[in-house]
Amino acid sequence: MASIWQYANPLKFMRTTDWLLPIVAVAAVVVTATGLIWGFFFTPDDFRQGSTVKIIFLHVPSALMAINAWIMMLVASLIWLIRRHHVSALAARAAAPIGLVMTLIGLITGAVWGQPMWGAWWAWDPRLTSFLILLLFYLGYIALWSAIDDPDTAADLTAVLCLVGSVFALLSRYAAFFWSQGLHQGASLSVQAGTRVDWAYKAPLYVSMAGFSLIFVALVLAGTRTEIRARRMKALVARERMAA
Amino acid sequence: MSALLTRDLRLAMRAGGGFGLGLAFFLILAVLVPLGVGPEQATLALIAPGILWVGALLACLLSLDRIFALDYEDGSLDLLATAPVPLEAVVSIKALAHWLTTGLPLVLISPVLGLLLHLPPSAYGWLILSLALGTPALSVIGTFGAALTVGLKRGGLLLSLLVLPLYIPTLVFGAEVVSRGAQGLDISTALALLGGITAGAVAILPFASALVIRINLR
Numbered sequence: 159m160a161s162i163w164q165y166a167n168p169l170k171f172m173r174t175t176d177w178l179l180p181i182v183a184v185a186a187v188v189v190t191a192t193g194l195i196w197g198f199f200f201t202p203d204d205f206r207q208g209s210t211v212k213i214i215f216l217h218v219p220s221a222l223m224a225i226n227a228w229i230m231m232l233v234a235s236l237i238w239l240i241r242r243h244h245v246s247a248l249a250a251r252a253a254a255p256i257g258l259v260m261t262l263i264g265l266i267t268g269a270v271w272g273q274p275m276w277g278a279w280w281a282w283d284p285r286l287t288s289f290l291i292l293l294l295f296y297l298g299y300i301a302l303w304s305a306i307d308d309p310d311t312a313a314d315l316t317a318v319l320c321l322v323g324s325v326f327a328l329l330s331r332y333a334a335f336f337w338s339q340g341l342h343q344g345a346s347l348s349v350q351a352g353t354r355v356d357w358a359y360k361a362p363l364y365v366s367m368a369g370f371s372l373i374f375v376a377l378v379l380a381g382t383r384t385e386i387r388a389r390r391m392k393a394l395v396a397r398e399r400m401a402a
Numbered sequence: 403m404s405a406l407l408t409r410d411l412r413l414a415m416r417a418g419g420g421f422g423l424g425l426a427f428f429l430i431l432a433v434l435v436p437l438g439v440g441p442e443q444a445t446l447a448l449i450a451p452g453i454l455w456v457g458a459l460l461a462c463l464l465s466l467d468r469i470f471a472l473d474y475e476d477g478s479l480d481l482l483a484t485a486p487v488p489l490e491a492v493v494s495i496k497a498l499a500h501w502l503t504t505g506l507p508l509v510l511i512s513p514v515l516g517l518l519l520h521l522p523p524s525a526y527g528w529l530i531l532s533l534a535l536g537t538p539a540l541s542v543i544g545t546f547g548a549a550l551t552v553g554l555k556r557g558g559l560l561l562s563l564l565v566l567p568l569y570i571p572t573l574v575f576g577a578e579v580v581s582r583g584a585q586g587l588d589i590s591t592a593l594a595l596l597g598g599i600t601a602g603a604v605a606i607l608p609f610a611s612a613l614v615i616r617i618n619l620r
Contacts, residue, residue: 294566306553314614315614318550318614323568
């Protein structure tokens with residue numbers, strides 16, 4: 159019977175991603191390039207913001223993926239803790255550095271946009287602050303992974319850290335909103351709210367968001383494959399040593 | 403369990419270093435900040451709540467790695483894990499011992515340091531109350547961090563990287579209570595949230611810490 163759990167088998171996972179990864183990777187490059195080129199060169203300048211508005215095509219997708227990467231790590235950690243599928247733990251490990259880079263892109267593009275618009279590279283705004291805190295959580299998670307030698311122990315400990323960290327990251331977000339009134343505008347895109355962004359911007363923005371999601375999937379797949387291969391290599395080296 | 407508590411307290415008092423160190427650190431911080439910022443009374447009064455809370459946080463952090471490290475090295479942690487007392491209770495007792503030797507002294511000494519930093523008189527009560535309410539959360543969260551890194555050779559730096567982000571909500575609400583109290587504003591929301599975080603952390607985190615210790619002892 160076909161079920162999603164069959165991909166928890168590393169062999170099955172490798173075989174499927176063998177053909178899936180190139181497709182996703184090419185799609186990621188094409189869609190992201192389309193979104194960014196469309197956004198950068200074929201949209202009008204904003205009435206007040208001028209051409210700086212175009213940084214939105216990098217800023218929003220990366221911020222979206224920074225949060226989604228953490229959620230994906232949370233789900234993968236739960237799957238590892240409950241069903242103990244190694245691929246899941248490795249996928250969580252592979253997602254962390256990507257989420258870290260997405261967070262950094264979000265912060266840096268935000269700073270570059272904020273300098274001309276707000277007159278400051280950085281403001282202690284709740285949204286900015288909670289993103290900086292997210293960066294710290296990513297750093298701690300990655301540091302813990304690399305500090306522990308035994309792979310199963312490392313997977314267990316980081317999974318628990320991810321669970322506890324998620325709760326505290328959420329708390330920190332609300333704490334940050336409590337602590338300071340914001341400078342950052344509210345959500346530009348929302349399911350409920352009416353259109354606050356014109357379709358001329360929204361369409362390429364959606365394309366770049368899809369592109370960034372595809373990039374994330376492709377990188378996680380590639381990272382997980384690398385981790386699986388590294389594991390296999392370790393096992394092979396160990397077996398050789400035993401034989402010798 | 404009370405035997406474990408008295409043993410931990412005795413070890414902390416007599417083994418030297420650990421007990422007074424956090425307090426001394428707190429004191430030094432309260433001396434260094436005016437030296438760095440300048441002696442203007444108004445400036446110091448403005449930043450005093452934040453400085454005192456950050457100082458309490460860092461002072462707590464100093465003694466965290468001692469919670470489990472010694473027991474792990476000499477094997478008593480294995481004995482505690484296999485003892486009839488549940489490991490969750492052991493972890494809670496350890497956190498309590500840490501709070502009694504670090505958090506409580508910080509709470510008691512904080513008014514003196516508030517004096518050094520020109521904290522407005524109206525804020526002293528809130529300072530003591532917020533620290534008394536918030537430092538148990540610092541100990542419990544720190545115990546979780548210490549449990550995560552117990553098997554590591556040089557876990558100290560990693561421990562602070564893991565634990566400090568978890569301290570953020572407590573810090574925000576704790577410092578908010580004091581600074582609002584200093585300005586005579588309404589503090590009930592911040593105080594309730596601070597208490598809520600402490601209650602939640604004390605209720606749930608010992609289970610996570612015990613789980614993590616079992617993983618580390620495997």
